[in-house]
Amino acid sequence: MKRKIIVVTAAYGSNQVAAMGGQLATLPLIADAGADGVEIRRELLSPEERRHLSSLAFAIEAxxxxxxxxAPEPLCMEDGTLNPSLPALLEEATTLKSLWLKVSLGHYQQPGALETLRRWLADSGMALVVENDQTECGKLAPMRRFQADCEALRLPVTLTFDAGNWLWVGDSPEEAARHLASAVSYIHVKAAAPHGDSFRAVAPDHADERWLALLDMLPADAPRGIEFPLEGADLTAVTRHYVNLLREE
Structure with a gap:
């Protein structure tokens, strides 16, 4: 069974997506490139587009x-409570016929709120994946604590492993993979190159082999999302190149 490759629309850049006419316009080239799926970014949807997610779902299926x-939203607010927007976001994901809703961890503190989350997930029927982002909340220690609590409570929440974001917060991607791999169900693939006092995302074949080796530490059956910049005169050809590369590696 071939590995699933997902193209994150943000990989084309927000300006390029807007110039193309929105995320709907990326679907033909993503499909022509041979990808299995598309990650729709809520922040790139206009309020009008959010009101017509069923039409976007139809186009994705077509x-x-x-x-x-x-969704660029945290699971937990600054006081540790669950984000009250989550039920609405889960509903949007359902309308989109999404495989899952992806959010960041936010200010997770203790497992008291997780039973409420269990109820929200059961009511929606939607899967939830939580990603390590580029903030202090996305560091390995809070991600490990959250993952351990979910496992102890048998909460059906898994992790998105963003391979590059660990560097932004000063953690080792390899150490993160050693501790979290068993809970990972989706991988955001990107390498990171030094840029000023921070990093910038780059394609894995434009970096050292560390990034492809990192993939070997993660579940082989986890879908891989392309989240590094996809640029060039022929975006379909560029996308196809990386779809094939990540499917084979």
Whole structure:
């Protein structure tokens, strides 16, 4: 069974997506590139587009793609309580016929709120994946604590492993993989190159082999999302190149 490759629309850049006419316009080239799915970014949807997610879902199905839905929202607020927007976001993901809703961890503190989350997930029927982001909340220690609590409570929540984001917060991607791999169900693939006092995302074949070796530490059956910049005169050809590369590696 071939490995699933998901193209994150943000990989084309927000300006390029807007110039193309929105995320709907990326579907033909993602499908033509041979990808299995598309990650729709909530932040790139206009309020009008959010009101017509069922139409976007129809278009995604028409292109024989699967949908994933990413919202730039934390699971937990600054006081440790669950984000009250989660039920609405889960509903949007359901309307989009998404495989899952992806959010960041936020200010997770203790497992008291997780039974409420269990109820929200059961009511929605939607899967939830939690990603390590580029903030202090996305460091390995809080991600490990959250993962351990989910495992102890048998909460059906898994992790998105963003391979590059660990560097932004000063953690080792390899150490993160050793501790979290068993809970990972989705991988955001990107390498990171030094840029000023921080990093910038780059394609894995434009970096050292560390990034491809890192993939070997993660579940082989986890879908891989392309989240590094996809640029060039022929975006379909560029996308196809990386779809094939990540499917084979």
């Amino acid at each position: 292109h024989e793609l699967q949908a994933c839905y990413s």
